[in-house]
Amino acid sequence: MTKSFEITINKTAHSRQKEAFSKELVFGRVFSDHMFIADFIDGEWTNISVEPYAKISLDPSCLVFHYGQAIFEGMKAYKGPNQEPLLFRPADNIKRFNKSAERMCMPRVPEELFMDGLKALIELDQDWIPSAEGHSLYIRPFMIATDEYLGVKASDKYRFIIITSPVAAYYKDPVKVKVETYYTRAAEGGTGFAKSAGNYAQSLQPAKEAYKQGYDQLLWTDAKEHKFIEESGTMNVMFVLKNKKIVTPKLSTTILNGVTRNSVIQLAEKMDYEVDQKKLAVSEIIDHIKNDNLLEAFGTGTAATIAPISLIAHDGIDYELPNTDKESFSVKCLSLLDQIRRGQTLDEFNWVVKI
Ligand SMILES: *Cc1c(COP(=O)(O)O)cnc(C)c1O
DSSP: OOOOOOOEEOOOSSOOHHHHHTSOOOTTTOOOSEEEEEEEETTEEEEEEEEESOOOOOOTTBHHHHHOOEEEOOEEEEEOTTSOEEEESHHHHHHHHHHHHHHTTOOOOOHHHHHHHHHHHHHHTGGGSOOSTTOEEEEEEEEEEOOBOOSSSOOSOEEEEEEEEEEOOOOOOOEEEEEOSSSOSOOTTSSTTSOBHHHHHTTHHHHHHHHHTTOSEEEEEOTTTSOBEEEETTBEEEEEETTTEEEEEOOOTTSOOOHHHHHHHHHHHHTTOEEEEEOOBHHHHHHHHHTTOEEEEEEEETTTEEEEEEEEEETTEEEEOOOOOTTSHHHHHHHHHHHHHTTOSOOTTOOEEEO
């Protein structure tokens, strides 16, 4: 049974859009005019509204500040050929959000509430979707525990919010990654597959240490033996080999099920690549590098889409990877994915949702 939800819409009297677009857009610093809010109280979703973007007021005792019951999502909206707002695979983000919610002992956000809120917000703020090449509107849904209580327990009250931020093209130099063999991002039975705030908090110090050593990011390995590759920073990771082969760690409870990862795998198969999702040993990748069999390595995620890796450090040795060019898989795949998301080519997987 699907329930329909009433959304109250309170528009801002003063749009900040023109002023914001007159300056250079920096990732995650500028927010559009409105936000979507819903509260979960006494087992029901209530106070459902689109409001002018503003500070929120919370009691200092709210559970989220102390025990970290907080989850989020990241997705993007684009302008189509007729300036219509397009969302990329939103249903996948909603499903993943609810998996994260379950793991963190939080209520699910009903899919229709999530989708209706998202559509109402994006429709109202559609002028905030930049149409320049590579630009998009980053969408950040999140949920926090709002019980005013210091005991350790799952909260009874929650707030679900969606904010959006216009972003410019994400041009970045290829990254140098260090295979991390001491710290861990996620252990079996833990929360690695969930997009929970705490996963990020605990990854900051290891990343900072790698940065001090001259690397941009970590290549996380399994918590038990540090022998198997898991993710790169906050992205999934893929390796392109000779003879149209791609290897990537297979999903597990310690790996985030990326929407970009899944999209790249489907496009790769369409482009006649054989994609092997496996428990991927670090030694296997090092052997491929030594045998000149590794052509490309890259991270996948919504923010950067595809982030090329230029160097992998393991056991004190820096291994340089070959340069990519316009014939490289990652370059071609990125361009195809971008065209699909902007409605510029056939969307044969039905990934794009028009608003
Ligand atoms: C969000 C995230 C990703 C990428 O997921 P996308 O759906 O592709 O954006 C990968 N790894 C981690 C740890 C993440 O949090």
